[in-house]
Amino acid sequence: xxxxxxxxxxxxxxxxxxxxxxxxxxxxxxRGDLAGAKLKKVCKSVTGADMPGKRGVTSKGENAIAWMSxxxxxxxxxxxxADDVVAKIDAALKGTHYLAVNVSDARAMISVQxxxxxxxxxxxxxxxxxxxSLGSGEMRRTxxxxxxxxxxxxxxxDFNVICFRSVAGYVFDLLANAAxxxxxxxx
Numbered sequence: 001x002x003x004x005x006x007x008x009x010x011x012x013x014x015x016x017x018x019x020x021x022x023x024x025x026x027x028x029x030x031r032g033d034l035a036g037a038k039l040k041k042v043c044k045s046v047t048g049a050d051m052p053g054k055r056g057v058t059s060k061g062e063n064a065i066a067w068m069s070x071x072x073x074x075x076x077x078x079x080x081x082a083d084d085v086v087a088k089i090d091a092a093l094k095g096t097h098y099l100a101v102n103v104s105d106a107r108a109m110i111s112v113q114x115x116x117x118x119x120x121x122x123x124x125x126x127x128x129x130x131x132x133s134l135g136s137g138e139m140r141r142t143x144x145x146x147x148x149x150x151x152x153x154x155x156x157x158d159f160n161v162i163c164f165r166s167v168a169g170y171v172f173d174l175l176a177n178a179a180x181x182x183x184x185x186x187x
Contacts, residue, residue, distance in 0.1 A: 004079075007108035007168035013176035017116045021172060022109040026082030027162070028075040030089065032098035034067075042092035046085045047075055057139050057152045066139050066152065074150070074162070079104055108168035112175055113158040121151060121159055123178040131156060145174055 008021035032039050040051050048060035052073075057066045064076040077085050082102045089100040112120050122129045127142040129151075134140050139152040147170065150162045163171045 007165045008172055011172060015179055017120050017179040018113045019175045019179055020111050022111055024079035025109050026077035026079045027104045027107050028082055028086055029101045029103050030073045030075055031071050038093055038096055042089050046088050055139050057137050106165055107162055108165045110161045110172055117159050120179045124174050144171055
């Protein structure tokens with residue numbers, strides 16, 4: 001049996017702004033009718049979190065639900081529980097039109113924390129990341145330089161980034177490099 005490791009094995013770049021790979025995280029793509037009562041009920045039961053609104057992220061402890069598109073959610077759960085959560089979704093939504101897939105091993109999560117985190121992301125992202133455009137509890141799908149990513153903040157200061165595992169090293173280095181240089185508003 002092999003050991004399961006995260007994309008970057010917890011790599012950190014510590015400075016005024018810290019960039020850290022968050023380790024193993026259960027991630028489930030769930031597509032379907034987001035207004036459907038069954039889908040809402042199963043999301044609440046497996047995460048404990050309320051259904052988010054458009055571009056929203058809600059959380060309960062380690063679990064979260066992120067709105068990704070009009071028919072797609074990303075459920076965040078402990079890594080070891082992802083397969084069981086998909087099985088619960090399958091049982092609850094049987095007979096309805098939906099798709100639930102454990103994408104945990106195809107994604108990576110990186111955090112950008114501390115003073116200047118928003119500016120670090122803005123250096124490599126074309127999206128408007130000002131607080132009035134990306135506030136606490138909001139999700140933004142965009143790109144970081146050349147790769148797709150999803151960004152959100154729970155507290156307005158520290159940010160989570162989800163990217164494909166295959167580009168996690170590139171994203172980490174990109175963010176660490178952007179955090180390594182002082183710029184206007186950084187210090």
